Amino acid sequence: MPSPLLSLTWTDHVTGRQGFLVVDRLVRGVASGGLRMRPGCTLDEVTGLARGMTMKEALHYDPANRYVPLGGAKGGIDCDPRDPEAYPLLVRYLRAMRPYVESQWTTGEDLGLSQDLVDRAAAEAGLVSTVQAVYPLLDDEAGARRRLADAFAVEVDGIGLDQLVGGCGVAEAALTALDRAGVPRGGTRVSLQGLGTMGGATARFLSRAGLTVVAAADLKGTIANPAGLDVERLLTARDAHGTVDRSALRPDDLELPGEAWLSADAEVLVPAAVSYAVDASNQAQVTARWIVEAANMPVRPEAEALLAARGVTVLPDVVVNSGTNAWWWWTLFGDVGADAEEAFAYTRRSMRALVELMLTRARTDGTTPRAAAHAIAADRLPLIARRYGWYR
Numbered sequence: 001m002p003s004p005l006l007s008l009t010w011t012d013h014v015t016g017r018q019g020f021l022v023v024d025r026l027v028r029g030v031a032s033g034g035l036r037m038r039p040g041c042t043l044d045e046v047t048g049l050a051r052g053m054t055m056k057e058a059l060h061y062d063p064a065n066r067y068v069p070l071g072g073a074k075g076g077i078d079c080d081p082r083d084p085e086a087y088p089l090l091v092r093y094l095r096a097m098r099p100y101v102e103s104q105w106t107t108g109e110d111l112g113l114s115q116d117l118v119d120r121a122a123a124e125a126g127l128v129s130t131v132q133a134v135y136p137l138l139d140d141e142a143g144a145r146r147r148l149a150d151a152f153a154v155e156v157d158g159i160g161l162d163q164l165v166g167g168c169g170v171a172e173a174a175l176t177a178l179d180r181a182g183v184p185r186g187g188t189r190v191s192l193q194g195l196g197t198m199g200g201a202t203a204r205f206l207s208r209a210g211l212t213v214v215a216a217a218d219l220k221g222t223i224a225n226p227a228g229l230d231v232e233r234l235l236t237a238r239d240a241h242g243t244v245d246r247s248a249l250r251p252d253d254l255e256l257p258g259e260a261w262l263s264a265d266a267e268v269l270v271p272a273a274v275s276y277a278v279d280a281s282n283q284a285q286v287t288a289r290w291i292v293e294a295a296n297m298p299v300r301p302e303a304e305a306l307l308a309a310r311g312v313t314v315l316p317d318v319v320v321n322s323g324t325n326a327w328w329w330w331t332l333f334g335d336v337g338a339d340a341e342e343a344f345a346y347t348r349r350s351m352r353a354l355v356e357l358m359l360t361r362a363r364t365d366g367t368t369p370r371a372a373a374h375a376i377a378a379d380r381l382p383l384i385a386r387r388y389g390w391y392r
Contacts, residue, residue, distance in 0.1 A: 004024045004047060004050060004051075005023045005026060005031075005071075006023035006104075007020075007021075007022050007023075007043065007047065008020065008022070009043055010093065010097070012089055012093070013092075014088070014092065015085055015089060017079050017085075017089060018077075019076065019078070019089075019093040019096075019097075020041070020043045020077075021046070021073070022046045022049075023071065023073040023100075023104060023105060024047075024051045025054045025072050026070075027069060027384055027388055028070070028137055029104065030070045030104060030105075030133050030134050030137065031050075031053070031072055031104060032057060032070040032071070032105075032106045032107075032328075033053040033072055033073035033075070033107060033325075034075070034107055034108050034109060034325075035076070035077070035107045035108070035110055035113060036049075036075070036077070037077040037079055037080075037086060037090065037111070037112035038076075038079075039079060041076040041079075042076075045076060045275060045297070046074045046075065046076040047074075049074035050072050050073050051072060052072065052074075052296060052297070052317060052318050053071075053073060054071060054377075054381075055072070055318045055377040056319075057069035057070050057071065057072055058377040058381045059319060059322060059354060059373065059376060060322060060326045060350065061383065061384055063383075065333070065335050066335050067329040067333040067335050068137075068333075069384060070106065070329070073106075073107070075093075075097065075110075077090065081112035082241065090113070090118075091121045091125050092125075094121055095125040095126065098125060098127060101127055101130060101132065101133065102127065104133055105133060106132075106133050108131070108328065110296075111273075111275075114240065131148075131328070131332070134329075134332065138333070143334075144332050145332075147331060147332065147337065147338055148328070148331050150338035151337075151338035154338055154339070161340050162324075163197045163200075164205075164344075165201075165323055165324060165327040165343055166197065166201060166321060166323050167198055167199075167201020167294075168205050168323060168343075168344050168347050168348065169320070169321070169322065169326075169327075169347050169351045170201075170205075170270065170292060171202050171206045172347065172348045172352055173319060173320045173351055174206065174268055174290065174292045174315070176351070176352045176359075177290055177292075177315060177355065178268075178290075185209055185210035185211055186210045186211075187212070188210075188211045188212070188267050189211070189212050189214045189264075190203070190206050190211050190213045190214065190269075191214060191261045191264035191266040191270070192213065192215070192217065192272055193262070193270070193271045193274075193277055194216075194273030194295065195216050195218050195234060195235065195242045195243075196238075196273065197242070198321065198324075199216070199242065199294060200242060202272055202294055203216060203231045203234075203235070204231055204232070206268075207231040211268070212227075213228060214227075214229065214265065215229070215260065215264040216234065216244075216261065217260070217273070218243045218244055219241070219242075219243050220243060220246065221256060221258045221260075222255075222257060222258060222260040222261045222264075223256075224253070224254045224256050224261075225250075225252060225254060227252070229253065233248055234248065242273075259285075262282060262286060263285040264287075264288075265287065266287075267288055267289050267290065268288055268291075269286060269288040269290070269291045269292070270291075270292045271299070272294035273295055273298075274295060274298065275295060275296055275297040275298055276300055277295065277298040278303045278307075279300045279302070279303050283299075283306050286307065286312060289311070289312065289313065290315060291307065291313070291314045291315065292315045293314065293315060293316055293317035293320050293321065294317075294321050295317065295321070298317070299314050304368070308368055313368075313369065314370065318370075318373050319351075319354055319358055319369075319373050323347050323351055326347075327343060327346075330343075330346060357376060358372045358373050358376060359372070361375060
């Protein structure tokens with residue numbers, strides 16, 4: 001793998017904590033990728049995420065779209081987002097990274113950070129917007145910014161569209177795999193790790209599609225019910241970090257240890273929280289047929305090889321969770337409007353086509369879905385480069 005274009009480690013002068021920025025690749029001078037905050041975040045982790053963003057962007061390349069994929073980047077801060085120092089640390093990080101956000105790096109929420117919080121900190125750091133680097137690429141900047149602002153103001157059942165569209169994409173990826181395998185949705189069980197933005201929305205879309213969510217893990221442990229959890233009840237009882245108030249549980253809901261989501265009796269597992277959740281030591285607990293990576297890098301490579309050897313299919317993050325990023329740009333560039341049904345329909349159509357392409361390529365090449373996704377991205381990157389030039 002080639003080295004990233006830019007790799008930075010920043011040390012906060014107040015707390016001594018570190019933050020990172022990696023720009024893997026630029027397209028038309030700009031790269032896209034979220035900002036995460038978690039204790040133990042490392043430069044290697046951010047580097048891998050930035051490379052994944054390069055692939056996510058390339059996978060959604062359609063020459064007919066107004067949206068032209070950007071390069072890949074990622075930011076990370078080594079801090080617990082619940083720490084009292086977390087917000088001022090975020091502001092100082094963004095202030096330090098301001099030259100890059102203004103000119104090269106478009107960013108937004110990721111693990112541990114909400115978009116509202118990132119936007120507030122960015123304003124305090126003196127930034128116009130966390131996506132201002134892309135503004136020079138827009139034909140009508142004022143109209144595009146207004147369209148994105150309008151889209152972020154849309155709510156569905158009290159939840160912002162921006163918090164739902166990624167989960168819509170994850171759910172569609174899972175449903176595409178089930179449909180290809182001829183597995184009926186009714187009676188198919190799902191277990192999730194994480195009920196935050198991505199996990200909560202995924203649970204909602206899958207349950208509304210007829211699947212049964214039997215387990216969901218948060219910071220306090222796993223909530224389970226073999227007969228099915230009341231997803232809407234749990235989502236209503238979440239705090240800002242996706243932790244469910246246990247007083248909202250029904251009498252027959254079970255409280256199990258945190259790792260119990262992994263071994264739940266379910267056909268579909270959705271790791272939607274942290275990276276590296278499934279490793280070589282715990283993958284043996286998995287009895288599901290599919291793992292759908294809503295989080296970034298939740299399955300370690302050595303675990304994926306062992307899972308594949310016993311017939312467990314991993315649908316990779318570079319495809320599965322790419323809907324949020326793509327929706328931002330579809331909206332900003334004008335491929336979709338500020339309308340929930342239009343956004344969901346476009347996301348479903350795009351994700352289904354991409355997952356179908358990936359699974360067909362995997363079958364044809366005799367490889368895993370991840371290898372197939374990487375091969376598709378490798379095919380598309382030169383097309384983008386020929387059209388817009390190389391920036392390495």
